[in-house]
Amino acid sequence: MKLARVRAQARSAFLAVAAAVALAGCGGGGGGSDPGGVGTPPPPAVEKPATRDEAARFLAQATFGPVDADIDRLLDIGYAAWIDEQFVRAPAQSHRAHWEARDAEIKAANAANAAGQNEVFESFWKQAVTGPDQLRQRMAYALSQIFVISMVDGTVGDNPRAVAAYLDMLGDKGFGTYRELLESVSRHPMMGVYLSHLRNQKADARTGRVPDENYAREVMQLFSIGLVELNDDGSVRTGSNGAALETYGPADIAGLAKVFTGWSWACPDWPDNGCFFNGSANGNSDPDRAFKAMLGYPQYHSTDSKVFLGTTVAAQGQADPAASLNTALNRLAAHPNVGPFIGRQLIQRFVTSNPSPAYVSAVARAFADNGAGVRGDMKAVLKAVLMNPEARRSGDTAGKVREPVLRLSAFLRAFAHTSDSGAFKVGNTDNAGTQLGQSPLRSPSVFNFYRPGFVAPGTQAAARGLVAPELQLASETSAAGYVNFMRDNVSAGIGLNPGAPTNRRDIQGNYAAEIALAADAAALTERVTSRLTYGAAGAALKTEIAAAVASIAIPALNAGGTNQAAIDTARRNRVNTAMLLTLAAPEFVVLK
Numbered sequence: 001m002k003l004a005r006v007r008a009q010a011r012s013a014f015l016a017v018a019a020a021v022a023l024a025g026c027g028g029g030g031g032g033s034d035p036g037g038v039g040t041p042p043p044p045a046v047e048k049p050a051t052r053d054e055a056a057r058f059l060a061q062a063t064f065g066p067v068d069a070d071i072d073r074l075l076d077i078g079y080a081a082w083i084d085e086q087f088v089r090a091p092a093q094s095h096r097a098h099w100e101a102r103d104a105e106i107k108a109a110n111a112a113n114a115a116g117q118n119e120v121f122e123s124f125w126k127q128a129v130t131g132p133d134q135l136r137q138r139m140a141y142a143l144s145q146i147f148v149i150s151m152v153d154g155t156v157g158d159n160p161r162a163v164a165a166y167l168d169m170l171g172d173k174g175f176g177t178y179r180e181l182l183e184s185v186s187r188h189p190m191m192g193v194y195l196s197h198l199r200n201q202k203a204d205a206r207t208g209r210v211p212d213e214n215y216a217r218e219v220m221q222l223f224s225i226g227l228v229e230l231n232d233d234g235s236v237r238t239g240s241n242g243a244a245l246e247t248y249g250p251a252d253i254a255g256l257a258k259v260f261t262g263w264s265w266a267c268p269d270w271p272d273n274g275c276f277f278n279g280s281a282n283g284n285s286d287p288d289r290a291f292k293a294m295l296g297y298p299q300y301h302s303t304d305s306k307v308f309l310g311t312t313v314a315a316q317g318q319a320d321p322a323a324s325l326n327t328a329l330n331r332l333a334a335h336p337n338v339g340p341f342i343g344r345q346l347i348q349r350f351v352t353s354n355p356s357p358a359y360v361s362a363v364a365r366a367f368a369d370n371g372a373g374v375r376g377d378m379k380a381v382l383k384a385v386l387m388n389p390e391a392r393r394s395g396d397t398a399g400k401v402r403e404p405v406l407r408l409s410a411f412l413r414a415f416a417h418t419s420d421s422g423a424f425k426v427g428n429t430d431n432a433g434t435q436l437g438q439s440p441l442r443s444p445s446v447f448n449f450y451r452p453g454f455v456a457p458g459t460q461a462a463a464r465g466l467v468a469p470e471l472q473l474a475s476e477t478s479a480a481g482y483v484n485f486m487r488d489n490v491s492a493g494i495g496l497n498p499g500a501p502t503n504r505r506d507i508q509g510n511y512a513a514e515i516a517l518a519a520d521a522a523a524l525t526e527r528v529t530s531r532l533t534y535g536a537a538g539a540a541l542k543t544e545i546a547a548a549v550a551s552i553a554i555p556a557l558n559a560g561g562t563n564q565a566a567i568d569t570a571r572r573n574r575v576n577t578a579m580l581l582t583l584a585a586p587e588f589v590v591l592k
Contacts (some may be wrong), residue, residue: 012373021292058079063135063138066139079238083386087136094164095165096161096165098126098167119222120160121169125507126423140174144166145448146222146346147223159190159193163190177376177378178378186329187325189291191267192215192263195218196293197231198263199264200263203421206519217253220247220256225335226337230337234357248308258304259324262297262304264294265278267284268278271297276297278384288491296321333376338367343360343366343384347385348400354466358420362388363384366381397464400470402591408429419507420507423506432475433482453467456468488579490579514528515575518572524575528545533588536588537587545581549574549577553570555570
């Protein structure tokens, strides 16, 4: 059995590297005018999936991983009705409520301790694995990679309760309007800390101080309109000289930076100077100031005229931060770039790395008008992303590489994992050599874990002009680290060991159905590959996995039954092998 395990690990490492490098061309709809990739238009929209595999593939896009109950429901009511049901589902518990409950529990055990970042991860994984509002949680996760704050930043990381609240805000506003979302993001103190517009002050000619331009730049570049002007289909607009038209310049940044002056903590004694600088004054402070919307402090807000993107906020005799912000956010939300710019990124997060121009255009139209005259209705946008016929298409250029977090979540949901503690103690998974190389809400910068336009050098994707954003995380180290991490997860469980009474890793899977099939290598392989690849695993892969499984001998029960433990171990090793080889296979790593 030891040789069999070594063989399985070696094969897994090879397949993981193949998924991360050789098959990088599995990107999407071709990136050009041919959405089918073969000179044919996409199929017409359908109401219901025809098979369980089709249903599972849709749910792999729209949730943290398909489960039987959701597959059955989707087959029964169809795509649109399933999405509508998800729109009205509330979370079982808010992320902040989970953090606060765990903080109280930790302090009750030892008053010197407190909850931290791990409890944010707990809530994320608990909701991802068990939450009834899967689409809301997936939307919040997608938005956390567009409107980025990161606990890698020391100040953000020191406020985990507020980070949990930020994730709640994304889940709430992600089903509202874009304009509401943009304001909530802009006024959230953790964004204010992360991009340095909290306590941003107006210019002072005497000292030479000028407003901080960081957020003004990023709110345009990353959160709304991007660097270049776009057509509705996402293609770049060019001038008479053929060069791309830039959306903004230094003067726009400087003008918009003035809008983001004078914003700071919510505080009972607002607008006291002490509140602006410290979040407290006269001994008074708001214990929730780290996540309550920032307030405008007139004494620190620029009264100069503010000119940006063809809009002017007239010079103010009396500073009015709220009026300036309202004008600025209205201008950004109305910009024609927002629909294709944000829409394309949502397509990439949910469906495919390289959507066709027609796909982007359809989503941009939904952003412009939800059918009832409302601009920026995020429900309409998300429905357009998931319901587009191109989202149902499968082929050698369809789909996207699954980022590590979504690989783990799909595995956890596919095999009914539960948490001994009830807290889902996954912990930090940053290490690329031994873990996922990715933890939720811990991107290395405001540019996320990967860029939307990342092209993997030397790959088939690059040769075909396709992007593969998630491959920016891929390397030889991360490929091997992922395989080793999943090997341990499959065999021993996932996450931290909370100690007594179980004294094992906190998250354990239910493999009873797989163990019951262990004697039949082909049947076991079929079940495991079906639950993880949704029909994408071909005959060659299944044959290879089944052969590896069959190479692990299951001893016959002896007369006294004294070797039952050895039999059970062999059965479990067969299950572990089938799972690990599937988890490392390109057919799982790439969602087609």
